[in-house]
Amino acid sequence: MPAKNKNVAREWFNTIFYGALIAIIFRSFLLEPFNIPSGSMIPTLHVGDHIFVTKWSYGYSRYSFPFGSWKLWNGRFWATEPNVGDVVVFRNPEDESQDYVKRLIGKPGDKIQVIGGRLYINDTMVERRDPRPYVWAVLPKEPKRGHYQNGNFEIDGNKIYVDNKPAEFNYTIQYTDQCTNEYKYLINNTDHAGLPLGTGGWKPSEIPCGIFVMTEYTEVLPNGVTHSIIETSDNEYYSDNTDAYVVPENSYFFMGDNRDNSRDSRFFSRDVSRDNLLGRVWFTWYSHNYYSSMLALWNWGRKMRWDRFGMDVK
16 A cells, blocks of 8 residues: 555544544543433423533443443442432433433432322421423324414414413423324313313323323422422322332432433332442533424424523533
């Protein structure tokens, strides 16, 4: 091979090699991007949010690195303790191929229980205040291509209107190709000033298409951290009554902010080992509702959630 061609090939190899090395170091030690595929953390995180996670927040374990599943070692180095209320990405204790994002509710020694839809930490009911309506719309892309109307209630792309005015309640809208044939408006009853009412009662991660009216609350954790949660009701079969559980040493208890639609420490092996923590969620750098492909520039107004770009996650 001529010397000139060898030099070009070497330059290409060096560019690719060092570029990949820098990316691995950046993702392992500094920031790692994730996207949100499910609604378990609504209203804090929406389906289609893209987030950055700070890898230095709690130190590093084998899961912090691309080769973490090789089980080369256990434990953490440069470790610091997370705080109750942190939104954390962690490796699923039941399936190492999955990463979950939830809110930390219990630390080692804490007693956690849900009774009648209310969270108890160390036998004290956690304060929950300011109930207000919240709409979670899971809609097919067809047949009306993002426009749904029933009486005074209208969804147009990424916005909800009531009586032709922007909705005054909080909401999230997501579009999917996977439930067109099952979609129906759930408006047999009304609540919250005449909004269409969802039925609830589904299993976690089995949400059908529909328009679901939830109740949003402000929750105040024992250390003073405040954040929003949503509830279908206080008597859901799978989520609203649990046994008391004491978090073991070197483990944590997590819950989703969408309390009746989250697979979390109430359902899997209860606690998450401190080694499984990947980092703390910092901010949402990009968000969309899956209305159309990125190439359809003319649909960006109906697709992008511009108000969530750069939003801190708390």
